[in-house]
Amino acid sequence: MAELQGRYDVIVIGAGPSGSVAATSLANYGYRVLVLEQQHFPRFSIGESLLPQSMEFLEQAGMLQAVVEVGFQYKNGAAFCRGHEYDYFDFRQKFSEGWGTTFQVQRGRFDKTLADVAEQRGVEIRYGQVVTAVDQCASDIAVEVQPEQGDAYRVSADFLLDGSGFGRVLPRLLNLEKASQLGTRIALFTHIEDNISDKRFDRNKILITVHPENPEIWYWLIPFSDGRASVGVVLPRSLYDDVSMGQQATLQRYIGEGGMLSEILANAVFDTPVRTLGGYSCDVNSLYGERFALLGNAGEFLDPVFSSGVTIALKSATLAAATVHRQLQGLEPDWQNEYAAPLKTGIDTFRVFVEGWYDGRLQDVIFADNKGDAIKAMISSILAGYAWDTRNPYVREPNRLTTLAELCRA
Known part of the structure; x- marks a missing residue:
């Protein structure tokens, strides 16, 4: 067995947006956090068009100012074209309260900016590290790591978060993967x-x-x-x-x-x-287990059409960090009701809209002339990432989209 080389409060797999935000949020609480990242930053990634809801999560973690200072492209909405048909949604004209603008980012620079902030807050990040095994013990959870150079080693923690994105480390190692219902x-x-x-x-x-x-x-x-x-x-x-x-x-x-x-x-x-x-659409049997939880794409990825990936990742990081904090404080949180179910609210909303995009319902709504300002504001909110605002009828009952599409076709 590889030599044990340290113990932390929390280990995070992956230094992408979900991993960096979760790690920084936990460091803000005062925990000792280790991030294990397979690649070296900056590195190429897609998912470059952020949604305004993301700004709130970055702000909560104290990371927004660093992102603003980079000078990324300003973004205030989404435009849609079919042939020469054209319409757009201005995210500042939306149903939900909150940010109405955001940025379009080169992910290499964006992800490195977040990781650098995490390190400034006291998070230890090790690059070029591949997690090869997980050992769930009664008192802690350990991972075996193969670095680019040198011998394999083990580190342990009270809790483990997987923010490995499409690498999906824990789903693979713990047999959590299941087929997505979305098309290939x-x-x-x-x-x-x-x-x-x-x-x-x-x-x-x-x-x-x-x-x-x-x-x-x-x-x-x-x-x-x-x-x-x-x-x-x-x-x-x-x-x-x-x-x-x-x-x-x-x-x-x-x-x-x-x-x-x-x-x-x-x-x-x-x-x-x-x-x-x-084959990017993916799902899992559970978003959490004994001393671990899955963040962002490591848990579920729908489709790139509405740029929801980073927003879901940051939402999961925010929820998970708060729930881990309560667990490490000995408060025995309910992971289903405090993490998985709230996260699924937004994921399920986005899923209906993704399905509606491919079966034509949402496209008929987007390109309709008769959808009205109130309806457009509600749809704009979801496109802006506010898929957790249950005051919005299309979040509370996403399948209303079918009725709306029928009205727009009429």
């Missing part, structure tokens, strides 16, 4: 020098484009503050498997079929290799 899709994406001069494009909003002929194909265009942008297309897996050309040619071919999007990107320079991400 693949995303092709890259960063470009966008050279956009088209006045129809608002750099303060993410642009989501629907393929004019196939509503299951959609694109994102996320502008950054330096004249560059993130662009991607999401396809049913079957369509990608039928394509014999290379990844960049495939991405550019589909952009060429994107109507107004193609015109907006007419002068774009594709100067970065195209990446793919497939």
